[in-house]
Amino acid sequence: MTSMRAVSIQSDQSLTIDRIAKPTPGSGEVLIKVEAAGLNRADLVQRAGKYPAPPGASTVLGLEVVGRVESVGADTDRFTVGDRVCALLPGGGYTEYAVADEGSILPVPDNMPAAEACCFPEAVFTVWANVFDRAGLQAGEVFLCHGGTSGIGVTAIQMARVMGAARIFATAGTDEKCALAQSLGADRAINYKTEDFVDILKQDGGADVILDMVGGDYVQRNISASRMNGRIINIAYMNGFKTEVNFGPVLMKRLSLMATTLRARAADEKRRLRDALEGAIWSSVMDGTIRPVLDSTYPLEDVETAHARMQSGEHSGKIILTVGHGD
């Protein structure tokens, strides 16, 4: 077959399954026969036309897949045909075959269900790149994780625990979600609809590192919830990019306000992150110490329903598309 099924975005922003050309791995790339593809909030933004694929990337949605190596391009040496892997992608995951840079691929055990393994690539890369690589969370420090039951949050809580955080606080919007966050290792989950995270963190002396995707008025509240030398790292600003900031406490507490995106980074940079996180944390993912939190799975054909579930905000953990091949 030289064509394959893939999700395509129609002009009215609806999603359909079309046939497109099966890709060929270029130099340094690997072709993966996809078993599962993860949903990310960025997919909804891209679908709405506000987050175009970076130059050179597939315009098909999907930032992560699990599957088996189908073929390898030139100048690759780590993976061979048949290896079970997961990959971070700059795009092109909602399909039967996805091309990944070799430096964005990690091994997955044969016996781990695809939907479970697919809970990890984007989340582990994102948490590593932000909480550990950029914000430098150290063993013995206090970590506050907003969106504690998002796909990122459930992984961030567990990674912080494995890496030796002294105390982990997580915010979520229902008592059920709070219970989930605590079951994953949060020492204290905070229902942001009924409690003030600033008060609770201040009682503990403040957070060393805060992972935030809310933005808006959370910018100043995170500053208030930080202790001396705290680092606040944003991976999104869902409540808005623009806000008034009082930098007085930033100066007095010697804080750092940081933000990063992952998708647009160069392949070399992703390889650097892959190597670092593989050495530090990947064995804890593969041996089940860090467990997948799977909200729901949908066949690729039900992608609209899967997106609606993410849009609702009612999910906890990852929403995964499973990809059949009829073979």
Added chain:
Amino acid sequence: MTSMRAVSIQSDQSLTIDRIAKPTPGSGEVLIKVEAAGLNRADLVQRAGKYPAPPGASTVLGLEVVGRVESVGADTDRFTVGDRVCALLPGGGYTEYAVADEGSILPVPDNMPAAEACCFPEAVFTVWANVFDRAGLQAGEVFLCHGGTSGIGVTAIQMARVMGAARIFATAGTDEKCALAQSLGADRAINYKTEDFVDILKQDGGADVILDMVGGDYVQRNISASRMNGRIINIAYMNGFKTEVNFGPVLMKRLSLMATTLRARAADEKRRLRDALEGAIWSSVMDGTIRPVLDSTYPLEDVETAHARMQSGEHSGKIILTVGHGD
């Protein structure tokens, strides 16, 4: 003598010379017979009642001195009586004898005039702590220094040059000050009254590290002037702590907005900075590669005139008080 002359702040904020008790060095401390004391903008703020001395520090103004070791306290081992030194102080510099923590002291050659040597302690510690230790300016990176002819600026430009910055930009408010900044090693000085630093930095691809003390609308302008992975570090916000910020480009360019103060840091932390900067840059200060930029010197008794000069903003480089002992 068990008393000494020291500048004291009267209730009307005027400055007078009074006699106070000569201090005794405690454990880990050294007593310095002061030859020169440096002025810093923080002194004006403290005098105005808005920047109280940290707990345990002398309430006398003055954050840096040059002189000879007069006596040493218990648990010190590096300096001996008669050594010529300079020191960073949490307070107590505008006087005849100052107590310093041993970890905040650096050696000074016998033949370097006191007023010249006193251009360095606060500036070198501050630039090291911010531009190199916190913001991590690397060889080959682009550096933008605001306040290019301030006491901090003239030292920051020269330190960045010695540490291998690829290109150094500096802002200043007159063409004369711009010429001074370029004579110290700035590749391009920008007269902020007639030129837009954002445009000029953008033409170069943006700054990797920006040292700022302006704040206010400079917060967003610094964001615009940064390149990917840029770090903006504030040591003050002279135009205001509060400003609206659009964090969109912070996320897209993966920036870090940082701020620190030096004075309130623990003695151990200052010792860590002292050791690092002594290894990396102090020999370049002592051998004249990094030259002092001395605006003016005043006898301790003319401290009011010295403060008026700093308040005017007309100075370039350091304003120094010289301390006579009548012996």
